[in-house]
Amino acid sequence: MLIPRTRTVGLAALSALLTIGLAACGAASTTASSGAPKDIVIGTLYSGSGSFANSSLPEFQGLKFWISQENAGGGVYVKAFNKKIPIKLVALNDQSSTTTATTEYEQLVTQDNINIFVPDFGSVLTLPAVTIAQEHHMLLFDQTATGSPLFTPGNQYIVLCDLPLSAIWPDPLGHFILAQHISRVAILYGANDFDATQAATVKSVLAQGGVTPVYYQAVPTATTSYGTLLHDIAATNPQAVIELGYASNDIPFLQAVQQGGYHFGMVVTAFPGQQYTLIENAVGKAGLSYTYTYGVPPYIKFNKVSEGLGTNAFISQFGHGSIANVSFENVAGYNTGLIIQAALGHATKFTQLGMRSALFALSGHFTTLDGAFKLNSEGGQVGELLPLAQFFPAGTGNAIKIVYPPASADHAPVYPAP
Amino acid sequence: MSSIAQRLRAGAGAVGRRPRRQVVGDVLLVVVPPAGFLVASLVYNNQLLLLTMMVYVALAQGLNVIFGFTGYLPFGYVGFFGAGAYGTALSVHFLHAPIALAILLGGLAGLLVAALLSPLLRLTGAYFAIASLAAAEALYYLISNPQLTAVTNGPYGVNLASVYNSGAAYLAAVVLVGVAMLCVVWVRRSHFGMALRAIRADPLAARLAGVNVVRARTIAWLISATLAGLAGAIYAWAVSVFYPEAVFDLSISVFAIVFALFGGVGTVLGPLLGAVILYGVYNYIGVSQPQDFQLIYGVLIVLIVLFLPNGLLSIRLRRLWRGR
Amino acid sequence: MLWLFALIAGVLFGLYYGLAALGLNLIFGVMRMVNLAHGDVIMLGGFAAVLLFDRFGVNPLVTVLLVIPPSLLVGYLTYYLLGRRVQRSRDPEMMSLVMFFGVSQVIEAVAVIAFGNNEASITSAVFGARPFSIAGQGVPGAWLVSAGVGLVALLLLFLYLYRTSLGRATRAIMSSPDEARAVGVNPDRISALTFGIGVGLAAIAGILSLFMIGGTTPSEGVDLTVTAFAVIVLGGLGSPMGTFLGGIVFGLALMFTQTFAPAWSGFAPFAILLAIMLLRPTGLLGRTVRSV
Structure with a gap:
């Protein structure tokens, strides 16, 4: 048995270690003086590995591209000081873990003296940042987290930058189905907030037209x-099959449609529009032809913009001229930068709530390559709508064309699929 | 057999006449770690990191109670953590319980799930480990099921913003560390702990010596699960909004097991040291080397096992023996 | 006839799950080591098939043969560099778990560096674009190929274990390492070989997983490890035949719930595992052991 003295020594050593270690971690914190800061510190997380990495990293690249563009021009313009200030980026890797993300968000806010707080991709990894942002009175520049629990009436410290709320994503999809007089619809969705919310929206839009999913x-x-699952769905004789999942669901789903030799009039999946190159590589050209997806930038183009690069300019500069090198996440990350740029460029006071009111003032009068920026009272994005797109065989791959609503369509839909 | 009976009697005697120095040592073991975390929060203000570290201390110690003293390793330990988180959330939503009570109810949720699963203790070794994992997975799929949205809010997650209080949550976690240390010190010193170790050494002999094997194991199992339930409850309170996958994340189990084993199970100090050091190192790498986070941490763990296969405290023991 | 399709799909997926878990069971049976990196080896097998197909047009069935020699080598080295040392610790079963957790992290990190984070796959047209008809049900050809490979692997493993001297030595170690040593079996050599075979089986399962679960990504290892563990425990530790039975039970549970209650298809396989464990504490075909 151990003698107690050793234990006491061990304990003392432990507490010493703890204190020294923590003191070492906590870099000297300097409070910003009343004058302009030396640089604008942006703090963010990315997933270097794990299930969110394939969306998180391209988004992070987009944000870094914006930073390098601004810094090349001497920094970002900050209206409150009427001058350009260089940007410094602090980025930590959460490896797709919410537990790790939680402590690292707190790390950014409490240790790194950040001025701008940008969370990781998607609702799952952004959610822990919401409480932290509120607690420390930091405005959260939510990139792509569109789930319902993120936005609550009392919370002033969040704005959704790059995508509409997930509840309004499938609005055009539902109306397209009604417009085509499709009456037999099958909906299969992932049991998570993001997909379940979309499924509920499609269902309620269809209900307005008197359609109940089979x-x-x-x-x-x-x-x-x-x-x-597809075998059972086919047994209900649907005209349209909608699968709402993540990319890791869409790929096996589209493969299973091919493997089973199924032919439906309309097949819809969520991610091929956002990660076209990746998903076409996995399922092949034929696997995507004539299927539908959400139409997202860069496939919907905005060249008349009030801030930053338009779609074509972004493709030429970021993607070296080829749209195949540009994913939606790249656009989203870059667009986050543009929203930050707009907040800093219009806020008369360099404060978190000052930036927020600047963005609310711009809401509805502001367009980027991601579409029309418009916020609801809770900071949720209600502009930047996602039209419906369809894939058409073209050359060795497919071309993505917007088919609905008619106002933004650049191609007539082909229904039923040949 | 008779030697075990003798040891048990000797152990019981030792409980009665404990040297004063040992009592002082035990009190320090229970008081110093929470005090250390209180002080730490004054010099370091990433409180969520410290809180998560405390949660892992409690989890590692909870695992220590069941694994270190009985040899049963529950892979699905995170199931109790998640049960605690949801027990608290549901208590707040449906019973409108004050948060202190809700946290105790979270601990109770862990205890109830463990009671329900106590027949699993009939299994041995890897069978037990995987069966407990299956239980945790089943519980996760039950709670996150869209068809149970009316009860658990299903996949939409939980919002405890109405009771959010970061300072109070931190203090609760400090208390939790004290409770976890107390549990382990008690198990280590008490007659009950002696019985557990006798069972671990030779269950048959222990039974012949009059130890109620099933009862002793079940009590250890319930203590362990309650600690995890409380840890989950306090973590839920501290983060306040979460999706179900966040509190049923299998890596929480794996981290707790790795921390406990690294420090050395069956000891009082080992899991504490393991959690503080390894979780500290984990965060240090995460902040200083984000690019190669996973690679460095993985290599580090392999090296630790290769060169320190019996846990951190084995070094100290070896030195101690040599010193004598 | 929804149930008939679920039955066929359940059995075919069961054979694939059996193959995916077989190597894990073998390694555990011989070395009492918990290979937490098993799923990551499956993932690497998948990437091997994708790379060889994309670069050189190698048919995935050929890759099944090609992965065997490097797997044996890797298994051999892993045992001598890592496994042997852990076996000498006080609690090899549990310390191996911690170590292979580290190994799993390393493999995933290296895979991200080497292959990126994206999901990789091969279009299933390589095994015929049209489904085959079985009992009036259209079954994807790739499922039949996977199940077939699983059965062949099981058969070969049986021949090895029961018809060769190395196999007999392997079984001797599985039932009692000390006695095996006493009759002159070199446990190190057998263990290293078994580790290689276990890795090889996992890699082969990885190639087939491209067609059964849609593709491979560096992060998929954990889920696959969990499934493999469930399958071997269901069937019984140390029993290759049991592993396939466990796989089929798992597959049927999944496919029947997908058919009749999809929202419960995550819950059901684990609930059934629990129920079976409570009725038969050593799995369906596990040897009964003394317990108190």
């Missing part, structure tokens, strides 16, 4: 085998 089921988000 199949409406949730499956766990981890589902990767869709053969049996």
Whole structure:
């Protein structure tokens, strides 16, 4: 048995270690003086590995591209000081873990003296930042987290930058189905906030037109085998099959459609529009032809913009001229930068709430390559709507064309699929 | 058999006449760690990191109670953590319980789930480990099920913003560390702990010596689960908004196991040291080397096992023996 | 006839799950080591098939043969560099778990560096674009190929274990390492070989997983490890036949809930695992052991 003295020594050593270690971690904190800061510090997280990495990293690249552009021009213009100030980026890797993300968000806010707080990709990894932003009175420049629990009436410290709330994503999709007089609709969705919210929206839009889905089921988000589910869906004779999941669901789903030799009039999945190159590589050209997806930038183009590069200029500078090198996440990350730029460029006071009111003043009068920027009272994005797009065979791959609503369409839909 | 009976009697005797120095040592073991975390929060203001570290201390110690003293390793330990988080959330939503009570109810949720799963203790070794994992997964799929949205809010997650209080949550976690240390010190010193170790050494002999094997194991199991339930409850309060996958994340189990084993299970100080050091190192790498976070941490763990296969405290023991 | 399709799909997926778990069971049975990096090896097998197909047009069935020699080598080295040292610790079962957690982290990190984070796959047209008809149900050809490879692997493993001297030595170590040593079996050599075979089986399962679960990504290892563990415990530790039975039970549970209650298809396989464990504490075909 250990003698108690050793234990006491151990404990003393432990507390010393703890204190020294923590003191070392906590860099000397300097409070910003009343004058202009030396640089604008942006703090963000990215997922270097894990299930969100394939969306998070391209988004992070987009943000870094914006920073390098601004710094090349001497920094970002800050209206409150009427001058350009260089940007400094502090980025930590959360490895797609919410637990790790939580402590690292707190790290950014409490240790790194950041001025601008940008969370990681998507609702799952952004959610822990919401409480921290509120607690420390930092405005959260939410990039792509569109889930319902993020936005609450009392919370002033969040603005959604790059995508509309998930509840309004599938609005055009629902109306397209009604316009085509499709009456037999099957909906399969992932059991997570993001997908369940979209499924509920489609269902309610369809209900307005008197259409009740013939199949409406949730499956766990981890589902990767869709053969049996598709067989059951086919047994309900649907004209349209909508699968709402993440990219890791869409790929096995689209593969299973091919493997089983199924032919439906309309197949809809969420991510091929956002990650076209990746998903076409995985499922092949034929796997995507004539299927539908949400139309997102850079495939919907905005060249008349009030801030930053337009779509074509972005493709030429970021993607070296080829749209295949540009994913939606790249645009989203860059667009986050543009929203930050707008906030700093219009806020008369260099404060978190000053930036917020500047963005609310711009809401509805402001367009970027991501579309029309418009906020609701809770900071949720209600502009930047997602039209419906369809893939058409073209050369060795597919071309993405907007098919609905008619006002923004650049191609007539082909329904039913040949 | 008789030697075990003798040891048990000797152990019971030792409980009665404990040297004063040992009592002082035990009190320090219970008081110093929470005090250390209180002081730490004054010099370092990433409180969520410290709080998460305390949660891992409690989890590592909870695992220590069941694994270190009985040899049962629950892979699905995170199931109790999640049960605690949801127990608290549901208590706040449906019973409108004050938060202190809600946290105790979170601990109770962990205890109830463990009671329900106590037949699993009939399994051995890897069977037990995986069966507990299956239980945790089943619980996660139950709670996150869209068809139970009316009860658990299903995949839409939980919002505890109405009771959010970061300072109070931190103090609760400090208390939790004290409770966890107290549990382990008690198990280590008490007659009950002696019985557990006798069972671990030779269950058959212990039973012949009059130890109620099933009862002793079940009590250790319930203590362990309650600690995890309380940890989950306090973590839920501290982060206040979360999706179900965040509190049923399997890596929480794996981290707790790795921390406990690294420090050395079956000891009082080992899991504490393991959690503080390894979780500290984890965050240090995360902040200083974000690019190669996973790679460095993985290599570090492999090296630790290769060169320190019996836990951190084994070094100290070896030195101690040599010193004598 | 929804149930008939679920039955066929359940059995075919079961054979794939059995193959995916077989190597894990073998390694655990011989070395009492918990290879937490098993799923990551499956993932690497998938990437091997994708790379060889994309670069050189190698048919995935050929890759099944090609991965065997490097797997044996990797298994051999892993055992001598890492496994042997851990086996000498006080609690090899649990310390191996911690170590292979580290190994799993390293493999995932290296895979991200080497292959990126994106999901990679091969279009399933390589095994015929049209489904085959079985009992009036259209079954994807790729499922039949995977199940077939699983059965062949099981058969070969049986021949090895019961018809070769190395196999007999392997079984001797599985039932009692001390006695095996006493009759002159070199446990190191057998362990290293078994580790290689286990890695090889996992890599082969990874190639097939491209067609069964849609593709491979560096982060998929954990889920696959969990499934593999569930399958071997269901069937019984140390029993290759049991592993396939466990796989089929797992597959049927998944496919029947997908058919009749999709929202519960995550819950059901684990609930059934629990129920079976409570009725038969050593799995369906596990040997009964003394317990108190």
